[in-house]
Amino acid sequence: MTLPENSENDAFDLQNFLPFLLNQAAEGSSLEFQRVYKDRYGMLRTEWRVLFHLGSYGEMTARDIGRRAKLHKTKISRAVHKLELRRYLKRSRDEKDRRVERLALTPAGQTVYNELRGIARDYDARLARKFTSGETALLRMMLRRLAGMD
């Protein structure tokens, strides 16, 4: 592992490249939470996201979730199907527009959501404690802006 000949390496540092760094941070900070929803609840990433959207915002359509979570409709379609099989959500046709399905958690889904929400809240608090509260607030603001959420 020697240094490259080509040393007009002017001012580029991979370890500080934001897209790389953001990915590393996202993966690193998701690992533990992933073990919870995956190993303990048998859910996929898209599945907990759908569950959390319905738990947080109440009844939504697949399209609503896709917009908010920036998830492709095929991913959502399959996640909804799995959550339905597990009886965590139910669908109902919108009678105004029969293309649309209104999605809502069942009581069982609500229960799972409540459990996971508690774990998520604790986990978030643990991550936040790595910094001062001002720093964490600034971090969230910056991430929202990078995500195009405002």
Added chain:
Amino acid sequence: MTLPENSENDAFDLQNFLPFLLNQAAEGSSLEFQRVYKDRYGMLRTEWRVLFHLGSYGEMTARDIGRRAKLHKTKISRAVHKLELRRYLKRSRDEKDRRVERLALTPAGQTVYNELRGIARDYDARLARKFTSGETALLRMMLRRLAGMD
């Protein structure tokens, strides 16, 4: 899209949940760069990462790259194979330890790396301009810590 009955929603906001937010920011801020290495160079995410590691740090082994980039060896194995087919890198057996392969970019690989590095640098600068330089420095520090890079 109505509010959930269950409104003991005490202090949990999905949009501010760090693992979610980090993922959204990572995806959002990778999109444009992805279009470059994917559409213009036909590379996968793991492939540009391997390319950048070799370009930035010079000759390395697959294991070295795996440690630095937190990539699983199977991913690296496949990325190395593809980069080799494109003649962007060459392998050579380490004669001290014949299990090990030393990986290095070919001149063609160096050229592609140099091009992409320039694009990456500009892109990073564009992202950084969304904030003050102090904020950006703080952001990088926090992300490194969340990624377990220090």
Added chain:
DNA sequence: GCATAATAGTTGATTTTGTAACTAACAAGA
């Protein structure tokens, strides 16, 4: 009303990833 286009969501084929088992080479201890 009718043709055309747009939208919600699903399905199937292909690509990519993840997991486990594998080969080959080295290491360490009896």
Added chain:
DNA sequence: TCTTGTTAGTTACAAAATCAACTATTATGC
């Protein structure tokens, strides 16, 4: 030296993501 264990990397198979094509329904323009 001979086991046993570890490490570097590959391969095969299963799981998941992506992309395109599809159905069904509603919207738009003439």
